[in-house]
Amino acid sequence: MKDKLLNWFNWILVADVFFVFAAFAWLAIAVIGNSMGVPLGLDLWHKLWQPVFNPAIGILMAGAILSGIISWISKKFSQAGNG
Secondary structure (H helix, E strand, O other), X not given: OHHHHHHHHHHHHHHHHHHXXXXXXXXXXXXXXXXXXXXXXXXXXXXXXXXXXXXXXXXXXXHHHHHHHHHHHHHHHHHHHHO
């Protein structure tokens, strides 16, 4: 059960990483387009920053910390069981 839960957790984090990368790519392309006078959705990106992209980055950071803590605790318990 624990392994299945951790696999889902890791899958969600990987999907979140790709979402954050895609959001950054959109930002970079929109900024370049905006500097050339081509509207590529920079205003929409700014509107989505607070409700969508900011929480996605927060989830990514919290998930990375939580994943590290879970891994550390698992190693501690496996070492205690062998010792």
